[in-house]
Amino acid sequence: INKRRSTVRDIVGPPSSSWILGNMEQFVLPPRFGEYESAWRKRYGPVYRFKACFGEDRLMISDPAALQALVQSSDFVPTPRADALTCALCGPRNILSQVGQSHARLRAGLTPGFTAAATRRYQPIFEKVALTISEKLNAYEGKSTNMCSLLSVAAFDAIAEAVFGNSTESLDPEFVDVNLKVAHMATGRSKGTIIVEGILDYLPKELCRKIINLPSKGLDLLRTQTRLATSEGHRIVQEKLDAAQQGLERGNDVFDLLLFPENSNTKESLNAEDIIGQMSFLMLAGGETTSNTLAFGLVELAKDVELQEKLRAEIHAAFSARPVSLAYDSLPLLNAFIKETLRLYPVIPTAERMVVADTIIPLSDPITLRNGRSIQQIPVRKGQIVVIGIGSYQMLESIWGADADVFRPSRWLDGTVHRGEAIGPYASLLTFLGGIRTCLGWRIAVLEMQVFLCELLAKFSFALAPDHVLGIQHATILQPVDSAGEKSVEMIVSRIS
Numbered sequence: 001i002n003k004r005r006s007t008v009r010d011i012v013g014p015p016s017s018s019w020i021l022g023n024m025e026q027f028v029l030p031p032r033f034g035e036y037e038s039a040w041r042k043r044y045g046p047v048y049r050f051k052a053c054f055g056e057d058r059l060m061i062s063d064p065a066a067l068q069a070l071v072q073s074s075d076f077v078p079t080p081r082a083d084a085l086t087c088a089l090c091g092p093r094n095i096l097s098q099v100g101q102s103h104a105r106l107r108a109g110l111t112p113g114f115t116a117a118a119t120r121r122y123q124p125i126f127e128k129v130a131l132t133i134s135e136k137l138n139a140y141e142g143k144s145t146n147m148c149s150l151l152s153v154a155a156f157d158a159i160a161e162a163v164f165g166n167s168t169e170s171l172d173p174e175f176v177d178v179n180l181k182v183a184h185m186a187t188g189r190s191k192g193t194i195i196v197e198g199i200l201d202y203l204p205k206e207l208c209r210k211i212i213n214l215p216s217k218g219l220d221l222l223r224t225q226t227r228l229a230t231s232e233g234h235r236i237v238q239e240k241l242d243a244a245q246q247g248l249e250r251g252n253d254v255f256d257l258l259l260f261p262e263n264s265n266t267k268e269s270l271n272a273e274d275i276i277g278q279m280s281f282l283m284l285a286g287g288e289t290t291s292n293t294l295a296f297g298l299v300e301l302a303k304d305v306e307l308q309e310k311l312r313a314e315i316h317a318a319f320s321a322r323p324v325s326l327a328y329d330s331l332p333l334l335n336a337f338i339k340e341t342l343r344l345y346p347v348i349p350t351a352e353r354m355v356v357a358d359t360i361i362p363l364s365d366p367i368t369l370r371n372g373r374s375i376q377q378i379p380v381r382k383g384q385i386v387v388i389g390i391g392s393y394q395m396l397e398s399i400w401g402a403d404a405d406v407f408r409p410s411r412w413l414d415g416t417v418h419r420g421e422a423i424g425p426y427a428s429l430l431t432f433l434g435g436i437r438t439c440l441g442w443r444i445a446v447l448e449m450q451v452f453l454c455e456l457l458a459k460f461s462f463a464l465a466p467d468h469v470l471g472i473q474h475a476t477i478l479q480p481v482d483s484a485g486e487k488s489v490e491m492i493v494s495r496i497s
């Protein structure tokens, strides 16, 4: 860490009474998710400094111009700790752990599997999987059901088939089992884990990766997941290559599009090892993110019966006009609802970045330092950690209006959403990040949510179980938890027709 005096120290922010923990306990383990962060943003504005462990000054940023610069520039890379964790989870070849040219090459090679045209090919898969959720729900009719479990399995099935062209049944059962365990293992953090994370934040990338690879019970499951993903990846790719050699019909999945690109450009196309190296990451990136978002959305629908009925009426009308393969993008309330869910429940609420070379972060509005000086841009030193406030940006009153913290899908229909300059790829939201590391699977996630919601709401009504309390836990990603801290959304589901 660069010891020269930095402007960051002069930026206003919350006081901290602990040198060891700084403000991290309030930031990571608040009684209610985002409680302190939200109060700090209101008090200090969209750029403030807070204390991480061992006296480190960290920047929290939700200022639009600063965010734009952070996501566009390669001067800001994932922190060594985040990198080491992703490597342990997904193997060293995963896209998130690549930087610079290596990241750009991999991203360009993966893109053909995620374009708008490619995503349309996956629609029948999502429709088939959505039917399996309905079939299971029929058996739970009128009883209390944990929607999280059903949605997790469905999201796993959808990704396995859309990305690898394999149904869950055709995958190695141990691989399926370990993946579902890893997804549920995202349990809470504690003071102890905050301190370990704080130590890792001071170490260089290679050392961080080595430490995370030391034998430890907790990480064994992650290593097993990566090992099984790699061997399943080899099998799947080999089967596809063999099928192509025998002239058999091609699959309709991401791996197929990557192995046999329609516009083959040697500079961008990937080799088999590059593709296999994404297997584990895609499984994790594409599964729980979408299913947790849907679970949060269903809770909002269960709380607002009128909204649920209006949405169902829109879906029924669309189905009666076109019984198969709905034009999902043309359902206004459905899409407003999905956008509002993504806005208030961004399952990856923050992204941490480390500055790799001294640079400047521009600001939309000037800020006043503790010494009274006003600045329009922040000089930051190599080694500085900055937090991209995805969730915070989506609560800014200056962008979303005075009721920014209220769940109100109609804001997307009545013109009250102030768009400004979009940072992210979808609906001015930052939920899928933006710039050079924009989520590649955002179209897949949106389509999957559209399809699942249409199927479920057309056939069932949803009410919260009487004693259900929604807690939100920030584990690896945001997840809904019950009063005992278990991942769960208990609902009473009733068949409509």
Ligand code: HEM
Pocket (backbone or CB within 6 Å): 078, 095, 096, 107, 159, 163, 282, 285, 286, 287, 289, 290, 293, 346, 347, 348, 351, 352, 431, 432, 433, 436, 437, 438, 439, 440, 441, 442, 444, 445
């Ligand atoms: C609601 C669902 C989802 C959300 C909120 C989400 C969010 C994100 C975010 C915030 C990032 C940036 C992470 C960072 O750089 O620190 C990201 C990256 C990524 N996501 Fe998603 N994601 C979702 C679903 C998916 C799906 C369904 C897939 C694929 C099947 C996917 C594939 C990826 C990939 C490949 C990257 C890495 C992009 C790169 O580094 O260039 N995501 N996602």
